[in-house]
Amino acid sequence: MRRDVRARRGQFAAVVVTIFLGLVLFALSYDAYANLKASYQRVFEITGFADFTVGGGDTGAILAAGEALPGVDTVLRRRVADLPIVVDGHKLLGRLVGLPVAGQPSVDGVIVLDGTYLSPEQSDGVLVEKHMAANFGLRPGDRLQVQGSAGPLEVVVLGEAASAEYLWPAPSRQQIFASQDDFGVLFVPESLLDGVQPSAVTSQVLFRYSPGADRASLDARLTEVARRHGSTDAFARADQPSNAALSEDIDGFGEMAVLFPMLFLGAAAMATYILLTRLVLSQQAQIGLLLSGGFRRRTVFRHFLAYGLVAAFAGAVPGLVVGIVLARFATRLYTDAVSVPIQVIGFHAETVIVGLLFAVAAGTLSTLAPAWRASRLAPATAMRGQVGSGRGGRSLLERLAPPLRALPTAWKMVIRGIGRNRRRSLSTVLGMILAATLILASWGMLDTTSVLLERQFVDIQRQDAEVSFRPAGTAPTSATPAEEVAAVAAVPGVQDAEGVAVLPATIRSASGAYSTELRSFTPGTRMHGFYLQGDGAAATGATGLLLGAPLRDLLGVAEADEVAVKLPSLGATLRERVTGFVDEPMGTFAYLPQPALQEALGPGAGDPVNAAMVIFAPGADAAVVREQIAALPQVAAVVDSRALATLARSFMGLFYAFVGLMVVLGGVMALALIYTTMSANISERLTELASLRAAGMGRRRLALLVTGENLLLTLLGIVPGLVVGYYASAAFLSSFSSDLFSLELELRPWTLPLVALALIAVALLSQWPVLRAVDRIDVAVVVRERSA
């Protein structure tokens, strides 16, 4: 076996490298996934992360009803408030989470990273959430202001804390991306919330389940309890904004842990199959001799099967080691990037076991058929050594396109060469399909994210900033919403300002309910573009209720269906017909034009506008204008939309690195497979090629013919590869779609040609060692060998 491996070391190396890469990807993804899951789980355990959260409604009744459900272990009530806070003169929206000062709560506690927990002796002491602390450089002893009902409240930082609820600091499911300059979280004494405007405070009930409880059943029952008692927002742990966002990310690792290694191991299996088939063919005479001499068939079978196992282990063992080491780095990188306070990095035996099983399966299955064939050879026939190196016959291409028959004979040889060994040609084509799928699945993510970010922040969200006004009765002035909007429009540097109603809403249908925001623009708004599903861009003058596209399935509604729109901040419930669904990459909102909203609320209702969308003048200093707007007394918070776009795009850096890696690995995989198939192809035809050299065919011409055959096979694989890759990419992306992100494949026009060119380049590169072998044929020796 050693001599055989040495004689075909290039091809064996190609197989081993492909298995190695597959196992590296597997171990890296799977172990990182397991580590990250364990890290999050540890945070959840330490903090007592709630299994279910209910906001608003009759929290007393909700608590009592929920507590009585079997499987509920702990129930806790708390309050949260969204208020302006000021840090060093900078105003931002703050989420104040009330905590008991006596000690950590039994549900949704915090991990104190610096300083001390809240103290009964210091009623104005607060903990700053980790991201906010890092962004503003806040340390114990620093002071900031919270907007109280009677004016600003000064609070002092006792420490820095991390919370399972804000590992990803998202204000809501609809606002997954939030600039740290615009949103921050404080953990405050419960008593401090007594001093803020009651309308800004929401009561919540938090539930923890007993170990082994039926989570799905409890989620459903608590949802019903929440609905029955008027809750405005109820969600299970899986739907908690931070957890949902991060889970999507790390679930991606889990999916990649299966998908990508499968591609590599599939390619390795094909390459091994080709290699072993060729080996058996070339050793037929020896096999026949051994069988005739008394060797058992199972011995022959085991001998050839062992090649696959040797290649599998040779690639799998170092692959797993490298992958596990890389997983540790990846885990640290990721937890640092996302600021997960606890890193759990462990050794997972299942990674090694499953990885080895994958490799052994690939190695065994690929060698099964050639090993079986070898063991079933008839000794006499095998010893005669008469093996054809291809059948005669016109190719399918020539039959389909008769003009091809007029080609020079050398090119007919190239075309017919594809059909010489159909299994091998099919393997090459399949290899190209696998490579194209791998590359397109990654590149597709990049293109899609890039296109969708552009759509979200240029075509849909057209504002430069979103200004929230303080709730009625809390602002020091009694200006009307129209006057507030006018005051914003008058700030130097503001080109345009429109009043908008941004209202927490629960949309309810016969099939379910969904908590989101209702956004109400003026007809013909310049601040928002509406992309009707299936229709492309629509006029901004939408006339009726528009819902985010995911709600079609989530609520089981269609156009013209009636839904209830509950607006708890206004104490109103509207009944509206759905006029359409909008395709928006980020978030799932409801839209109703202001005239329709006003009419639905009734003549006695006040102006629901509580925010303004702003476009800055060209050349204006956005930071200065933002601060000037935030300084207005009626302004609660200013969200810089462009900063959000920049934040979202900053995460693209990771994507580029990932795509680059996948393109390279896909290329390596294709290269290894094509090299193996071409090598087998050439070794089968050495005598023929040597004869052509002896007859005076030049090296370059011969290289051109060999390259032509290779390229033809490549092209035959690229076209279906791009098609399969396109649909695989679309399916892969849509598996990440949810109400948080709507990810439909969007490829830039040049992506498919670029991928095709990349694969052609790989095919040409794979030629190099093969052409060297052709160049080095010992013509004098080879022409005298029997073709085999």
Added chain:
Amino acid sequence: MHEGDLVVLDGAAKTYGSGELAVHALRPTALTIPAGQLVVLLGPSGSGKTTFLDLIGGIERPTAGRLVVDGRDLVTLDREELTCYRRDDVGFVFQFFNLVPTLTALENVELMAELVGRGPESRQALEAVGLGDRLDHFPGALSGGQQQRVAIARALVKQPRLLLCDEPTGSLDLETGRQVLGLLRSAARAERSVIVVTHNSAIAEVADRVIRLRSGEVVDDRRNETSLPAAEVQW
């Protein structure tokens, strides 16, 4: 050396390896082969006859001496020039035919003919070897003798100065072998020499000249006063 000499070996030799491990496949040899001869190189396995053929055919280089074919010293030619030499001046016929299995008989001949711009002569070349009715047959559908005749047509379509044959009847039965020998006999004409390597001494009776080799040396070089017709050769 005479003016009509097609091949001139002037001390040409081939040695593999060096020092104690050196193998003298062909010791320094001096002889000439004029055009128009059918020459048989005879000798046991390892005698150097194949090496002799390879040197003349330009698929091996002498490690000593000179080897002049049609006025050109092959030792001075580079790789590309040797390729051109083989393309224009040499035709090879091998024991195992070495046809391209995915091309028909006609296409196998055309493949070589197109190299020298003689594509249209391919049909004629096959007819000349008696395969005018097998043009569209693939090698798998031809007998051994028919395949060897295709190989001969393929070699001759280029109108080479030299036709070099290595055990051309080695895979054939007596009757088919005679047919092939007959073609080779007729291929040797005024402007062309045919050199046949064989270990079968019966074939030597067809030749104009027999050169015997043993252990890399020419041990005998004599003309046949009367050569036997190919149809009468017995082995």
